[in-house]
Amino acid sequence: MTESPRGNEPPGWMAALLTRLLRPRDRDVISGDLFEAYNDAIVSGQGRPRAAAHYIVQAGSVILVALRPPTRAGVTLVALCAVSIAGLAWLMLGSPNPAVPPVAVAFIAQGLVTVAVLGRAARRVRWLLLPGAVAVALGGSLALSETLVWAPFDWKVAVTGAALLVQGTLTVALLAGCLGGLGPRTDLP
Amino acid sequence: MPEILGSFEQAVLVSIVNLGDAAYGRSILREIEARLGRQVVAGAVYATLDRLEAKGLTSSRLGAGTPERRGRPRRFYSLQPDGVRALNQARRATERIWSGVRWPLKGRG
Numbered sequence: 001m002t003e004s005p006r007g008n009e010p011p012g013w014m015a016a017l018l019t020r021l022l023r024p025r026d027r028d029v030i031s032g033d034l035f036e037a038y039n040d041a042i043v044s045g046q047g048r049p050r051a052a053a054h055y056i057v058q059a060g061s062v063i064l065v066a067l068r069p070p071t072r073a074g075v076t077l078v079a080l081c082a083v084s085i086a087g088l089a090w091l092m093l094g095s096p097n098p099a100v101p102p103v104a105v106a107f108i109a110q111g112l113v114t115v116a117v118l119g120r121a122a123r124r125v126r127w128l129l130l131p132g133a134v135a136v137a138l139g140g141s142l143a144l145s146e147t148l149v150w151a152p153f154d155w156k157v158a159v160t161g162a163a164l165l166v167q168g169t170l171t172v173a174l175l176a177g178c179l180g181g182l183g184p185r186t187d188l189p
Numbered sequence: 190m191p192e193i194l195g196s197f198e199q200a201v202l203v204s205i206v207n208l209g210d211a212a213y214g215r216s217i218l219r220e221i222e223a224r225l226g227r228q229v230v231a232g233a234v235y236a237t238l239d240r241l242e243a244k245g246l247t248s249s250r251l252g253a254g255t256p257e258r259r260g261r262p263r264r265f266y267s268l269q270p271d272g273v274r275a276l277n278q279a280r281r282a283t284e285r286i287w288s289g290v291r292w293p294l295k296g297r298g
Contacts, residue, residue, distance in 0.1 A: 026235065028261040028262055029214065029262060029264040030214065030231070030235060031261055032254070032258035032259070032261025032262065032263065033213070033215040033218075033231070033258075034231065035258055035259060035261065036257060036258050037215055039257065058230060058231040058232075059231075060232075061230035061233065062231050063232075064232055065232035065233070065235065
């Protein structure tokens with residue numbers, strides 16, 4: 001291994017992206033590996049443009065893996081959370097029933113934490129979602145049956161109830177590891 | 190339940206075995222490229238290393254930083270007993286699949 005020549009730096013913008021987007025555990029290790037590869041390419045006479053292009057491709061592939069989107073089921077769950085949060089907020093604003101807001105606030109919080117877990121911002125607390133997911137599914141089925149069977153039909157309650165029911169069920173299924181599990185795919189390559 | 194390894198996972202594990210104490214990200218990537226005879230993207234290698242460690246087939250330790258890496262450390266990988274078992278099983282499975290078949294195959298295609 002040769003001492004890196006002074007001034008031989010890989011493209012700064014890509015190095016900065018790597019530092020910003022990788023997990024702390026990988027940041028220095030992978031940056032170091034790619035830096036070593038870049039300098040070896042220059043020392044072996046490949047020339048800076050070629051070494052830089054290779055660095056950009058390799059660093060880009062690492063970043064793409066780090067930013068891998070969640071599974072299709074995960075995207076569906078995010079969409080369901082968005083629908084149920086919007087529906088609950090709408091129902092809260094128009095409800096004369098003082099018992100509704102605390103439940104709605106709890107369900108909205110459940111939706112927000114679910115989205116945070118899917119976005120990897122709160123992966124460590126994912127098992128805390130389980131009781132909330134069961135409650136959301138039950139709440140959704142109750143709201144749905146009430147508006148379909150007992151109360152006068154209200155389409156806002158029906159849509160929100162259906163979204164909550166599917167959201168809760170899908171969360172439980174993903175927590176159990178079905179449909180690719182919660183979080184980004186790890187089935188590379 | 191024994192682990193079923195994909196071909197890329199096997200290439201990564203065999204590279205770690207072959208490199209011994211010198212198995213870190215970049216050396217593993219180069220070893221895989223030499224074995225597969227093609228270029229490999231770093232993202233695929235790091236994702237596979239991550240997954241194999243999460244499955245308990247490998248373990249890793251941080252080395253010291255070196256000047257040619259501007260002080261950044263290397264992460265060295267080694268096989269765990271489960272990794273050795275999985276690799277042996279993969280090899281046996283491949284041999285069973287090919288047993289009784291003359292190679293290279295002759296014919297159209």
